[in-house]
Amino acid sequence: DAGVIQSPRHEVTEMGQEVTLRCKPISGHDYLFWYRQTMMRGLELLIYFNNNVPIDDSGMPEDRFSAKMPNASFSTLKIQPSEPRDSAVYFCASTEGGDSGNTIYFGEGSWLTVV
Amino acid sequence: KQEVTQIPAALSVPEGENLVLNCSFTDSAIYNLQWFRQDPGKGLTSLLLIQSSQREQTSGRLNASLDKSSGRSTLYIAASQPGDSATYLCAVNLRRTGANNLFFGTGTRLTVIP
Numbered sequence: 001d002a003g004v005i006q007s008p009r010h011e012v013t014e015m016g017q018e019v020t021l022r023c024k025p026i027s028g029h030d031y032l033f034w035y036r037q038t039m040m041r042g043l044e045l046l047i048y049f050n051n052n053v054p055i056d057d058s059g060m061p062e063d064r065f066s067a068k069m070p071n072a073s074f075s076t077l078k079i080q081p082s083e084p085r086d087s088a089v090y091f092c093a094s095t096e097g098g099d100s101g102n103t104i105y106f107g108e109g110s111w112l113t114v115v
Numbered sequence: 116k117q118e119v120t121q122i123p124a125a126l127s128v129p130e131g132e133n134l135v136l137n138c139s140f141t142d143s144a145i146y147n148l149q150w151f152r153q154d155p156g157k158g159l160t161s162l163l164l165i166q167s168s169q170r171e172q173t174s175g176r177l178n179a180s181l182d183k184s185s186g187r188s189t190l191y192i193a194a195s196q197p198g199d200s201a202t203y204l205c206a207v208n209l210r211r212t213g214a215n216n217l218f219f220g221t222g223t224r225l226t227v228i229p
Binding site: 004042043044045048056091093100101103104105106107108109111 | 146147149156158159160161164166204206208216219220221222
């Protein structure tokens with residue numbers, strides 16, 4: 001398997017624009033996570049899905065952020081409108097099964113800069 | 116709220132030296148603790164996972180220990196190599212089920228000097 005695939009790898013956008021980040025989890029993994037990493041706050045869980053259903057979105061910072069998982073092989077994280085403070089690295093991760101001892105696999109991240 | 120702290124934030128050592136990275140957490144009611152490696156511009160790779168009932172785990176030159184009662188974990192790297200240069204993060208999981216729900220530390224950036 002190619003691992004967790006994220007796109008775009010890098011994006012620079014202007015404040016107010018819509019940003020859509022994409023993720024393809026590892027085939028067969030039934031849990032998908034979106035994390036955000038910044039220098040100030042480190043890695044934070046934004047939302048996670050089980051079998052395409054959002055389970056916990058308490059980490060989503062505000063209504064400008066939304067995430068969907070229309071099928072088992074695709075998820076999106078959307079920011080609308082974007083703001084400079086959204087600049088961060090956004091990671092998607094996936095794991096198989098509900099045991100927290102299972103290995104979690106991360107994508108290489110989407111580096112977002114909002115100017 | 117669980118807080119995870121890693122000290123030092125950065126560490127430089129000469130090649131061949133043994134080193135210890137530290138991780139502390141405020142709530143000892145964890146289910147497991149994981150150590151990850153992050154290379155620049157890359158995602159995270161899981162290195163070791165210690166269940167709350169375990170004291171340590173070993174993989175090659177890496178040894179992770181866990182003292183749940185004191186809220187501490189260490190990652191020991193033996194005979195460090197330049198290829199070990201990366202950021203190392205620890206993360207705790209509070210639950211057995213519901214998949215990984217990890218609280219991360221901010222990491223220690225390790226540089227091994229040839």
